[in-house]
Amino acid sequence: MSANHSPAGPQPTATYESAFLKACRREPVPHTPVWFMRQAGRSLPEYLKVREGIPMLESCMRPELVAEITLQPVRRHHVDAAIYFSDIVVPLKAIGVDLDIKPGVGPVVQNPVRSRADLAQLRDLTPEDVWYVTEAIGLLTAELGETPLIGFAGAPFTLASYLVEGGPSKNHEHTKALMYSDPQLWADLLDRLAEITSDFLKVQIEAGASAVQLFDSWVGALAPADYRRSVMPASSKVFDAVASYGVPRIHFGVGTGELLGLMGEAGADVVGVDWRVPLDEAARRVGPGKALQGNLDPAVLFASTEAVEAKTREVLDAAAGLEGHVFNLGHGVMPSMDPDALSRLVEYVHTQTAR
Numbered sequence: 531m532s533a534n535h536s537p538a539g540p541q542p543t544a545t546y547e548s549a550f551l552k553a554c555r556r557e558p559v560p561h562t563p564v565w566f567m568r569q570a571g572r573s574l575p576e577y578l579k580v581r582e583g584i585p586m587l588e589s590c591m592r593p594e595l596v597a598e599i600t601l602q603p604v605r606r607h608h609v610d611a612a613i614y615f616s617d618i619v620v621p622l623k624a625i626g627v628d629l630d631i632k633p634g635v636g637p638v639v640q641n642p643v644r645s646r647a648d649l650a651q652l653r654d655l656t657p658e659d660v661w662y663v664t665e666a667i668g669l670l671t672a673e674l675g676e677t678p679l680i681g682f683a684g685a686p687f688t689l690a691s692y693l694v695e696g697g698p699s700k701n702h703e704h705t706k707a708l709m710y711s712d713p714q715l716w717a718d719l720l721d722r723l724a725e726i727t728s729d730f731l732k733v734q735i736e737a738g739a740s741a742v743q744l745f746d747s748w749v750g751a752l753a754p755a756d757y758r759r760s761v762m763p764a765s766s767k768v769f770d771a772v773a774s775y776g777v778p779r780i781h782f783g784v785g786t787g788e789l790l791g792l793m794g795e796a797g798a799d800v801v802g803v804d805w806r807v808p809l810d811e812a813a814r815r816v817g818p819g820k821a822l823q824g825n826l827d828p829a830v831l832f833a834s835t836e837a838v839e840a841k842t843r844e845v846l847d848a849a850a851g852l853e854g855h856v857f858n859l860g861h862g863v864m865p866s867m868d869p870d871a872l873s874r875l876v877e878y879v880h881t882q883t884a885r
């Protein structure tokens with residue numbers, strides 16, 4: 531376990547004093563820190579080159595390749611944080627769930643989880659199951675210097691959605707059917723996923739990740755009362771499980787305008803906001819004591835440089851009164867984006883917010 535991340539609490543280091551971690555802790559920053567969800571990936575020619583012929587899940591299990599792909603956007607865009615290259619289904623694959631990531635589709639699960647007997651697929655995760663994560667993070671922290679590394683995991687609801695549907699889904703119909711018709715099985719499934727997710731995040735923090743993001747990408751499909759009753763206990767369990775490490779915990783979902791307060795309450799230090807709610811309004815919904823992350827509409831990156839700057843200015847203006855702000859897109863980088871536009875955006879935010 532690295533000295534930086536002992537349960538006794540983080541020690542002051544150059545990484546600890548980075549703009550990204552300061553913003554997460556709601557401390558004054560030299561400039562607004564920037565990173566992008568899905569910053570590593572198909573928008574970068576250097577990514578396409580090193581991934582050539584290697585299936586997605588296999589690439590997540592090769593430490594040198596993971597380190598290289600994670601570093602690519604840091605070198606190119608000068609973002610303020612790296613995000614560990616992996617996928618939300620990696621811990622499920624690691625415990626033996628029969629699944630694959632199909633290009634252009636996403637995660638596909640061979641035997642969807644729909645009955646109590648299906649829960650047997652979900653055994654505990656051990657650090658040995660994901661040895662490559664520990665090894666890759668070791669390589670990364672050595673290379674990254676003071677740039678913090680963000681670890682991540684899928685949140686119980688979003689993982690459950692893939693497991694129950696068997697693949698990507700628009701309406702989450704099997705998932706919601708299970709949640710409403712068998713609340714006990716649903717609660718047991720989410721609790722199981724919370725355990726696996728907690729253990730997966732602990733591996734990443736103990737290897738050297740200085741922050742974690744819990745992706746609940748699809749939870750915006752739920753009404754607040756259902757979120758509170760059927761999802762929040764499992765997400766809270768994950769945040770509680772890693773609280774003692776003292777690293778910032780970020781929580782993000784898409785279409786979560788009505789859930790922002792509850793997602794903060796679940797135990798996040800930083801609440802991620804998509805592009806649908808301006809950050810000043812998001813801050814009112816989340817309440818005091820939390821930093822916010824976001825929230826430029828990713829599609830803006832397809833517009834002219836002037837339009838990108840004008841829309842970015844709107845985000846920065848709405849963020850002016852926040853306790854802490856990490857600049858990001860409202861969702862991930864898309865494969866067809868121009869990487870140069872992303873590099874220019876990082877520089878624009880840095881120069882506009884230099885203090």
Ligand SMILES: Cc1c2[nH]c(c1CCC(=O)O)Cc1[nH]c(c(CCC(=O)O)c1C)Cc1[nH]c(c(CCC(=O)O)c1C)Cc1[nH]c(c(C)c1CCC(=O)O)C2
Pocket residue numbers: 566567568569570571572586613614615616617618619631632633634635636637682698745747862
């Ligand atoms: C829902 C979700 C998934 N995976 C993830 C989420 C949550 C974030 C979000 O809301 O976008 C998380 C994820 N997946 C990936 C990362 C890498 C780190 C980063 O942000 O830079 C992260 C953080 C790599 C990836 N994960 C995936 C790719 C693309 C596959 C490839 O490059 O061959 C990458 C770079 C595959 C994947 N995996 C998933 C989808 C929907 C897809 C896209 C399928 C496709 O369009 O081909 C599931």
